[in-house]
Amino acid sequence: MPDEFVNVRYMVDDVEAAVDFYTRHLGFTLLSSAAPAFADVTRGRLRLLLSGPASSAGGPMPDGRVPGPGGWNRIHLVVPDLAAEVARLRAAGLAFRNDVVTGPGGRQILLEDPSGNPVELFQPAAA
Template sequence: MTTELVSVRYLVDDVEAAIDFYTTHLGFEVHTNFPPAFADVTRGGLRLLLSGPASSAGRPMPDGTRPGPGGWNRIHLIVSDIEAEVARLRDAGIQFRSDIVTGPGGKQIVFDDPSGNPVELFQPAAR
């Protein structure tokens, strides 16, 4: 199977707030928008599905469990200057889960979208 886009689904509390967040702060573009149930936004080869409570993805499971946002699985966005990106996002009021963490592969930091879904910025180590 070949596709030009990799799709990731995020459950969100408010589709319009999610669209605003991803387009304003992270350079995504709106692909489709069916408020209040669903929208998808794209950035490069990533298609992010934003599924609200009224979407089919938000329907309860047979045992009654309701899907919801949050957790630690996340999209991973590569940046060339993580310090500059963190400063820009902090200036816009974005709160981070921690400070920048440095490891053998590079630097990373995690923050949440308006529904509590995590987003990671990652700057690869110089080679």
């Protein structure tokens, strides 16, 4: 399994809420769960490790800092119709950090998971 997936770890406040968010709204599949400490979900070759405060990854660093959710690093999911995805997710009551931004490569928006971790939804510009 080491080369089968690209692995990304997100710190989350509630593992079960995170699993529900990613599987219900973004098409991920539950791979394993040791909730409330940890679960991992997959979408294609992406394996998202969801680590709660009780996980080994949630322990304090030697200087006392404690890992937590949020920040600006994010997973990037390509979608065929950004407007439709945004409408669907807003109708489900989900939170966004911004409005759609258009750049030379396409259009994007930042969705937040239940712990405040960003998920970039991106529609490439037409070729």
